[in-house]
Amino acid sequence: MSKKITIYDIAKELNITAATVSRALNNNPKISKVTRQLVADTAAKMNYKQNKLALALKSGKSYNVGVIVPRLDSNFFASVIRGIEEELHPYGYHVIICQTRDDKNLEIENIDALLNAQVDGILMSISNVSTEQNESFERILKKNVPLIFFDRKANIDGVSTVTINDFQGAYEATKHLIAQGCKRIAHLSNNRLIEIFRDRYLGYKQAILDSGLEFDESIVIEAISNVEDGRKITKSLLELDNPPDAIFSSSDFTALGAIQEIKAHGLKIPEDICVAGFANEPFTKFMELAITSVDQSPLEMGKMTAKVFIEQINKKEIVKIEKKVVLNPKLIIRESSLKKQH
Amino acid sequence: MSKKITIYDIAKELNITAATVSRALNNNPKISKVTRQLVADTAAKMNYKQNKLALALKSGKSYNVGVIVPRLDSNFFASVIRGIEEELHPYGYHVIICQTRDDKNLEIENIDALLNAQVDGILMSISNVSTEQNESFERILKKNVPLIFFDRKANIDGVSTVTINDFQGAYEATKHLIAQGCKRIAHLSNNRLIEIFRDRYLGYKQAILDSGLEFDESIVIEAISNVEDGRKITKSLLELDNPPDAIFSSSDFTALGAIQEIKAHGLKIPEDICVAGFANEPFTKFMELAITSVDQSPLEMGKMTAKVFIEQINKKEIVKIEKKVVLNPKLIIRESSLKKQH
Numbered sequence: 268m269s270k271k272i273t274i275y276d277i278a279k280e281l282n283i284t285a286a287t288v289s290r291a292l293n294n295n296p297k298i299s300k301v302t303r304q305l306v307a308d309t310a311a312k313m314n315y316k317q318n319k320l321a322l323a324l325k326s327g328k329s330y331n332v333g334v335i336v337p338r339l340d341s342n343f344f345a346s347v348i349r350g351i352e353e354e355l356h357p358y359g360y361h362v363i364i365c366q367t368r369d370d371k372n373l374e375i376e377n378i379d380a381l382l383n384a385q386v387d388g389i390l391m392s393i394s395n396v397s398t399e400q401n402e403s404f405e406r407i408l409k410k411n412v413p414l415i416f417f418d419r420k421a422n423i424d425g426v427s428t429v430t431i432n433d434f435q436g437a438y439e440a441t442k443h444l445i446a447q448g449c450k451r452i453a454h455l456s457n458n459r460l461i462e463i464f465r466d467r468y469l470g471y472k473q474a475i476l477d478s479g480l481e482f483d484e485s486i487v488i489e490a491i492s493n494v495e496d497g498r499k500i501t502k503s504l505l506e507l508d509n510p511p512d513a514i515f516s517s518s519d520f521t522a523l524g525a526i527q528e529i530k531a532h533g534l535k536i537p538e539d540i541c542v543a544g545f546a547n548e549p550f551t552k553f554m555e556l557a558i559t560s561v562d563q564s565p566l567e568m569g570k571m572t573a574k575v576f577i578e579q580i581n582k583k584e585i586v587k588i589e590k591k592v593v594l595n596p597k598l599i600i601r602e603s604s605l606k607k608q609h
Numbered sequence: 610m611s612k613k614i615t616i617y618d619i620a621k622e623l624n625i626t627a628a629t630v631s632r633a634l635n636n637n638p639k640i641s642k643v644t645r646q647l648v649a650d651t652a653a654k655m656n657y658k659q660n661k662l663a664l665a666l667k668s669g670k671s672y673n674v675g676v677i678v679p680r681l682d683s684n685f686f687a688s689v690i691r692g693i694e695e696e697l698h699p700y701g702y703h704v705i706i707c708q709t710r711d712d713k714n715l716e717i718e719n720i721d722a723l724l725n726a727q728v729d730g731i732l733m734s735i736s737n738v739s740t741e742q743n744e745s746f747e748r749i750l751k752k753n754v755p756l757i758f759f760d761r762k763a764n765i766d767g768v769s770t771v772t773i774n775d776f777q778g779a780y781e782a783t784k785h786l787i788a789q790g791c792k793r794i795a796h797l798s799n800n801r802l803i804e805i806f807r808d809r810y811l812g813y814k815q816a817i818l819d820s821g822l823e824f825d826e827s828i829v830i831e832a833i834s835n836v837e838d839g840r841k842i843t844k845s846l847l848e849l850d851n852p853p854d855a856i857f858s859s860s861d862f863t864a865l866g867a868i869q870e871i872k873a874h875g876l877k878i879p880e881d882i883c884v885a886g887f888a889n890e891p892f893t894k895f896m897e898l899a900i901t902s903v904d905q906s907p908l909e910m911g912k913m914t915a916k917v918f919i920e921q922i923n924k925k926e927i928v929k930i931e932k933k934v935v936l937n938p939k940l941i942i943r944e945s946s947l948k949k950q951h
Contacts, residue, residue: 314751314752329725329726330722330725331722331725331726333705338687339681339686339687339690339706340684340687340688340691342682344681345680345681345682346682348681348708349682349710352708352710356715361707361718361719361721361722362707363675363705363706363707363722363723363726364681364705364706364707364708365703365704365705365706366690366694366706368691368694373698376703377703379703380672380673380703380705381705383671383673384671384673384705384726384727384728385726386726409656410656411656494895523895527895550891550892550895553836553865553869553892553896554895554896554897555896555897555898556897
């Protein structure tokens with residue numbers, strides 16, 4: 268790597284002071300036009316790394332916005348990001364993205380990386396292992412960098428959030444399974460310290476209680492959101508003396524694992540067991556046995572998150588804006604849970 | 610937003626010069642310990658945004674590496690990114706990601722955004738509409754920021770690349786279709802200005818010529834890599850007087866569209882028409898009718914790309930390292946092309 272060219276190098280080259288170079292580069296009228304031109308030409312010739320960032324710091328804007336998501340290999344987060352980009356682009360903002368892979372340390376490091384990259388705001392969905400007492404969140408706020416949570420949020424005073432009504436989505440999906448005649452519905456949950464997963468669990472539970480069915484905590488099992496865990500847990504459920512007649516999963520990936528395992532056991536879907544997932548990942552539609560799921564309007568979520576950011580960044584005064592946007596989920600009923608007759 | 614605190618504010622508060630504040634913050638021994646402590650305490654109290662970046666600029670490192678991909682909603686790029694992260698993390702580097710959505714302007718803007726964020730290197734897969742005469746690539750190189758291409762590359766002197774042997778992957782997939790008895794194999798291509806798509810086309814063509822079959826350019830059709838385009842083009846192919854008996858697609862997404870359309874026409878896969886895709890996206894395995902595809906070892910590609918970057922960043926001298934790593938693809942044969950007997 269060659270040495271970075273500084274204003275001192277330009278000053279030396281022209282035999283003037285660094286202060287003059289700095290003023291000239293900033294178009295300070297105290298410096299003659301001739302000198303300004305000379306400095307500009309020399310800077311260009313020496314391939315001086317024009318510190319747009321320093322200028323950005325003065326204006327207080329880098330026009331980069333950081334987005335942090337738990338994972339990139341899900342269509343849900345990719346769609347939210349697209350929504351954020353589409354909404355922010357007309358304002359001249361660019362989106363730079365980090366993923367936490369649900370690792371708390373990576374989350375902290377990502378926040379630092381984005382703060383060091385001088386982003387104008389951080390829009391994030393917290394990791395599964397994050398807590399509301401996260402120092403990094405406080406550090407963002409202390410630096411007066413707008414912080415907005417989407418989907419997976421922590422509850423912090425003054426921080427706006429954009430979520431969907433996870434309780435409602437889970438409630439409707441479970442009610443639908445009950446309407447299909449299912450009486451013993453297992454739930455593949457996820458880390459319930461995270462509000463979205465807790466709310467899905469609570470929505471599921473409420474639907475069962477409201478329908479006068481027996482609620483059995485022993486068939487609520489925490490899963491990692493992947494196909495393998497879905498298979499493993501479903502296997503244990505199917506081997507019970509009293510196996511479930513439906514599975515409601517808080518993730519489409521575990522729902523897919525459940526379907527694979529149910530078939531491997533020679534059982535029929537939806538006749539023997541109904542399955543419903545959550546997130547409406549594209550593969551749920553592409554399967555030959557399409558999977559019932561809850562759509563979360565990720566594009567809309569991204570756009571709303573971006574809108575809240577724009578509102579916040581344009582406020583001149585120090586006012587705490589705390590906006591809580593809750594979008595409505597939409598149950599998409601497909602073959603995996605739709606019994607033709609019963 | 611509150612005003613950003615600068616060294617001038619701290620200087621005013623303490624009634625000393627900004628230069629003294631600056632020196633104190635940089636632990637300059639010319640400044641007394643007492644003053645250094647006073648400045649540090651005041652800076653902390655005023656919540657001064659410690660400009661780690663300015664320090665990073667001095668050392669020449671931000672420890673942020675930019676990764677640019679065409680899209681985030683494919684498992685392939687998500688896996689490459691994971692490989693890059695896993696390999697770079699032990700070196701203290703963080704990865705910040707941008708997507709181009711195959712838009713040339715977005716690609717240029719992303720490069721600018723990452724350069725402004727002072728990344729130590731840019732690892733990228735170019736957009737479909739990019740060209741090798743891209744000024745942005747030149748700008749990266751002029752700033753002595755290491756640039757490495759993976760998967761979709763431009764050929765630029767001194768720029769290292771990590772790719773797979775796309776020709777070989779396409780050749781083997783087509784040879785496999787021919788071995789299944791297929792004689793009229795259509796190809797769903799993509800923008801062949803991009804080397805990977807050109808190479809897949811050439812591999813397909815060579816396999817046909819090597820097998821003594823007739824090569825028919827009219828059943829090579831350019832598609833956008835999505836399900837909808839796969840359906841649309843397959844529809845036109847099936848309506849030909851002389852329809853194909855196999856489809857080799859340069860994308861799994863168009864292959865999926867092809868399968869949907871073939872089924873909609875009441876034809877059987879693989880009996881009537883064989884289908885093979887490219888990339889080994891996870892859904893190809895999850896389908897009830899699993900799709901034959903070419904695996905590109907994305908994790909390995911990411912790790913290799915990161916290794917090439919580490920090699921390059923550690924070179925002190927200005928030497929042009931141009932490393933061309935070519936990984937071997939692997940044909941994964943599944944139901945969509947495997948005729949049991951014929």
